[in-house]
Amino acid sequence: MQTGDQNLVKKLNKSIVLEIVQKKSPVSRTDISRETGLTKATVSSLIGELIDEHFIYEIENGESKGGRKPVMLYFNQQAGFTVGVDIGVDRILGVLSDLNGNLLEQYDTELTDTAVQTVTDEVTRSIKSLCESSPDSPYGIVGAGIGVPGTVGNRGEIRFAPNLGWENVHLKETLEEIFPFPIIIENEANAGAHGEKLYGAGSEASNLVYVSVGTGIGTGIVIDGNLYRGERGFSGEMGHMSIELNGIKCTCGNIGCWELYASEHALLEQAAHLKTFETYEKVSFDDVINEASLGNGEVLTLINTIGNYLGVGVVNIINTFNPEQVIIGNRFARLEKWMTVPVERVLSQRLLPYQQKSFQLKFSSLRSLSCAIGSSAFALAHFFSKYKISIG
Ligand SMILES: [Zn+2]
Structure with a gap:
């Protein structure tokens, strides 16, 4: 030898x-x-x-x-710690985890605008705050994972994030000049899928699609237990598959994109036209949830309509991937109580019976933290890649 x-x-x-x-x-x-x-x-x-x-x-x-x-x-799960950050369109969510992925701290802040500099400053602040709250340990912070709502190239470069208005942003390099540990950038839906697979609703499934429904829609695809990134890292842009032939024009250049009909943005835009909210200057997601909880018929009908559109996209996903599970995550996980019925009804109307067998519709069990936790797990895996050999 x-x-x-x-x-x-x-x-x-x-x-x-x-x-x-x-x-x-x-x-x-x-x-x-x-x-x-x-x-x-x-x-x-x-x-x-x-x-x-x-x-x-x-x-x-x-x-x-x-x-x-x-x-x-x-x-020794406290030999070091990792940070995970979820960059949303209007807020940043961060977590601090130990080497077993246990959650120790959370950081939550609102974003006033999505300019690259503003977001970079806020992300820097969130990482610093989480680092400061970590206990003393032999390795300290071993890495930070950042989930972004856009396409991320294989070297961590953010190619296109339409909901942030970003193109070709090199956040990884900028943050690595500030922090002494590796920065891992991932698409937020991929990070969410990873989080749910490791610690959440998808822990028992080998084939799943995580549908992140926030301002837009992104999907993370897990095949045979592994995240599918595609040839150049751009997989899962199903928020931009057309579901209306002559529909609304999208910022991506396409027409009738799924996310224009089934996202939080679509929900809030349509809610603004309801009688319930006619005196509101701006309707928030919490306002919609409050009214739904009170049994407001007009709001429930709207959620039902959005649920129908969500269901149509899920049908396309099931026909394409034949997954064990589709997990609805990000903000819409909070609508589980009202979304389950319309989505399942669409599935039962549009799928063949054999496709429905053994399929499970789930909602994220990590709720809004899937992406931050998944991002933190990527940083953890990167750290351990020096010490462990993957034989999976
Ligand atoms: Zn689009």
Whole structure:
């Protein structure tokens, strides 16, 4: 065996040992040796390195069956932290997570405008605030993931974010000049899909489509457990599939785009014409939810109409991907109570019975945090890629 191979084998074994402690702690050296088939000497040597690197710590505990007390190994989930930021059109949501993805802090601020400089300043402020609230740790902040509502190239460049009015923005480079850790930029729907797959409604599914319904609509596609990014990272722009042949003109250049009929923007624009809100200067999403909660018929009818359009897009998704689940997330997750009926009705009217079998319509269980949590998880995976070998 060549030295290169030996290093690779060692890295692989160390990666497997770390993974077992992370997923199953507390475990003993004997447990790991039994599970991996590695000798006790090899396991002890790898554990020694992982303890030196602060990823694992040991505690003497458990009942002894005579002889020495068993020493149990724990994953040090607070050896470092990651930040996740969701850039919305009118607000920024941030989270601080530990190395197991547990949520420690949240940051929420409104955006007054979407100029690149304003948003960059607010994102910088949110990351700084979350960094300051993180406990002392050996690795500190190991990375930040940022979800943006637009197309992101394979090198993290933001190509086109129509709802922000951005084209070719290099936020990654700007933030990496400010912060000493890696910045990962992802499309917000991809980040949301990743978050729901890891920690939310999609944890049991291998094939799912996450539909992020906020100001616009984006989708994140998970196939065989992995996020599908497309050839150049631009997959999932289903908010711009046409559902009205002669419909409204969209900022993307197309006509009759799905998001013009089934997004929060569509809902609020149409709500502004309702009698209920005729005295309002500006109708907010909370206003609509409040009226729906009070059983306002006019508002419920509008939500029902928007739900019909949402359902039509979901039908197209199911016909294309045959997923186990479609998860409705972002702001519209709050409309679950009223959206489920119209969307499911459209599915039952328009899908063939065999397509409906075993399919589940779900709403995001992480609610508005899917994207921030998923973005944080990307930063975490980037950090661990130095220590772990992915064999999945
Ligand atoms: Zn469009």
